[in-house]
Amino acid sequence: MIIADKVSKAYGETFVVDAVSITIPTKGITSIIGPNGAGKSTFLSMVSRLLGMDAGTVSVDGLDVTRTPSDALARKLSILRQDNHMSTRLTVRDLVSFGRYPYSKGRLTVEDREHIERALDYLHLHELVDRFLDELSGGQRQRAFVAMVLCQDTDYVLLDEPLNNLDMKHAMRMMKLLKGAAQDFGKTVVLVLHDINFASWYSDYIVAMREGKVIRQGPPSEIIEPAALKAIYDMDINVHEIGGHRVSLFYD
Amino acid sequence: MADLVMSVRRRFTPGLMVGILSGIALVLAVLFMTVEARGNWGFVLPFRGVKLLSLVIVAYAVALSTVLFQTITNNRILTPSIMGFDALYVLIQTTVVFSFGGLAAATVDPYLKFAVELGAMMIFSVLLFRLMFSGAQRSLHLLVLVGIVIGTLFRSTSGFMLRIIDPNEFAMIQDQMFASFNSVHSQLAFLALGIVCLVSLVAWRIGHVFDVLTLGRDNAINLGVPYKRTVMLILLLVTILVAVSTALVGPVTFFGLLVANLAYILVGTARHRYVIPAAALLAVICLVGGQMVLERVFNFNSALSIIIEFVGGLMFIVLLLKGAAR
Incomplete structure (x- = not known):
């Protein structure tokens, strides 16, 4: 908690x-x-x-x-901030491997490698493993960083x-992946x-x-x-229920 | 050019690259000891050996300090000298001559002088670091900015003293203000070797954090690096290394920049286990090779530092233009 x-x-x-x-x-x-x-x-x-x-x-x-x-x-506990600029060139695999640093301090064990493969799998990064981060699109890079954090395997x-x-x-x-991680x-x-x-x-x-x-x-x-959203965002937001979930419409 | 670099990189793995560089460095070292060695080996070998040792120590200290400094600042165009270390060195020299006269400065015990220089530089870097972490801000860029400003202060202060000093003594200081690889202060070589070994031992023990630090502060903390303590320790190591190399040959500004960036390009990875040896070996190759060529081939004896600084300066400009400064 x-x-x-x-x-x-x-x-x-x-x-x-x-x-x-x-x-x-x-x-x-x-x-x-x-x-x-x-x-x-x-x-x-x-x-x-x-x-x-x-x-x-x-x-x-x-x-x-x-x-x-x-x-x-x-x-x-692991944390990922919004912008992750770095001065060095790293491949996706290198970056994801860093997620195991808290356990292995740089010397990867067999178990560490399994975690790395699993994280790469989760985020569908296998085609990109050997690409350098600065050669990726913003979204691909974001996924690589999330893979690193998942690899850290924290509660x-x-x-x-x-x-x-x-x-x-x-x-x-x-979101599905995070939901899965939370549930499973x-x-x-x-x-x-x-x-x-x-x-x-x-x-x-x-x-x-x-x-x-x-x-x-x-x-x-x-x-x-509507009332809570008005208090939070100071705007009128319509809320509809679709398939048991609430969906907001805020386009004017 | 870029294509060439890429194709070379694909063929040479980082390990192989370090191997090749070691080979070149070793050959150069052997040549340095033996080429045109006439007469008494019993004299030539120790004489040249101490000189070679000094050059190797300087090369290693400059390379390691620059790479580590760039790692903690997360920036590839910074070198320790930007923090005003070389300016402090000149200021110490000037102050000594100014207060005690040229004769005293020339005759003082070199060990004592070295100890004082090292002490002053360490106090300086600890103060800088305190300054950085005492306030609410915790930015390394602030530290570097403060370093630049203080560097200017040091330079102006020694400039002022130089203007009112005796012209003969001015000539003495001028000699020490510029890097010289000919008049290496060889008496200090063994002391320097000991210090550098100790520093390396510490660096070896914390070696695993270097790579993590290149991910930036936030990611390093996320991965469990005690950031403040680690950066402080590394900064102290850098300070000692800079003090050692400056005491041996004088201030070199762009040399570290040159070898560190060449190393990044040649090994093509950011992993310190390859970058540090590659940078150190490149530095040895530059210094030993360059010194040998100048001494034996051209037979003139002053310009290695000028050439190295010239090439290093060009590299600096290229890096700036390429936008590596970000």
């Missing part, structure tokens, strides 16, 4: 994340939604110890993220806008999403943020409804 207690981050006078206290349920997909500048990515960065917090604590299965040794945490997987750069087919596949292997997946229909269709739990605060949280049925 990820428990955030009064987590805050301020730049100057402005609180980007303002005393957020939430408990993210285990085993399932939790989506964080909200308008731009709501503090979603900042919050995720603090949960994953990439960014120090000004106040509050975060614990993952009882481990305080700021005090637990980094490599112990790396076997418990908690945090992804910041994983659907960025993905076309419909791959976006849908990505009991993983806890936390996503920052902008497309509320993806959030509605695939999430088990939704956290809505606005101006640094959590303003709504609950199962999709409670969040994807």
Whole structure:
């Protein structure tokens, strides 16, 4: 269980994340939604110890993220940010292999190689394994990075806008895959999403943020409804029920 | 050109490339020891041996420090000298001559001088690092920017002292301000060897994090690298290596850039287990080969550093134009 207690981050006078206290349920997909500048990515960065917090604590299965040794945490929780620029040339296989670093410290075992193959399989990367990352499209690169994080085989997987750069087919596949990982292997997946229909269709739990605060949280049925969405996004959104899922229409 | 590089790369695996470079370096070393060696071997071998040892140490220190520095800054056009290390070296030299006179500077115990230089440079880099992590910001680019500014301060300060100094003493400092591979300070060679071995031992033990660091800070932390501590340690290693090479031959600005980037191109992979040996071997080939050609073939004795810096500078411009700076 990820428990955030009064987590805050301020730049100057402005609180980007303002005393957020939430408990993210285990085993399932939790989506964080909200308008731009709501503090979603900042919050995720603090949960994953990439960014120090000004106040509050975060614990993952009882481990305080700021005090637990980094490599112990790396076997418990993984994080992928939005932009991953690097100065070196790597092939897809090299990158995915790095996902095993927390276990093997660079010396891959047979078991590590199995994990790598499985991750490549999951994300349909086999044709691209020997290509360099800078020769790939944005979406292909995104899939390679997600494969690395899956290869890390952690109970908690945090992804910041994983659907960025993905076309419909791959976006849908990505969500199905994450859903599968959550159901079959009991993983806890936390996503920052902008497309509320993806959030509605695939999430088990939704956290809505606005101006640094959590303003709504609950199962999709409670969040994807006109009044809540009005409070979150400040716009009128029609919600329809199709095949047991809620779909929002926000085109004017 | 690019096609040529690609086809060469396909035929030579990184391991084979390192093997070839070792072969060339070894041949050059043997030639360096033996070519035109007339007279008493008992004199020639130790004399040239110490010189060769110094060149190899400098080559290794420059290559390793540059590659590691580029790894922690995630940038392939930075070298440690951009942080003002060479400027600090010149400032120390100038200050000594300025305060104690040229005679004292020339007669002081070389070990003592080396210890002081090393100490000053390490304090400098620790201070820089403290500065970087004390505030809310944690950017390596800030560190580099501060380094550039401080470098300018050092340069101006020594420039000021040089203007009001005795002209004879100015000539003495001028001699030390530019890299020279002829007047290698050979007395220090064995001390330097010991230090470099210790540094290498530490680098070897943490070697597995180097590759992970090239993924950038966020990914490195995700994979469990204790980022702050590791970068600090590597920066200290870099500082020691720079101090060693500067004390032996003087400041070299673009040499590290040249060999590191050539190594990346030749081995075609970012993995440090290949890049570091390749860069070090290239540096040995450049220094030992270049020095030998200058001494034996052209028989003139001053210009290796100029040639290396010229080629390195060209490489720097090419890299900038190619946009590798991003």
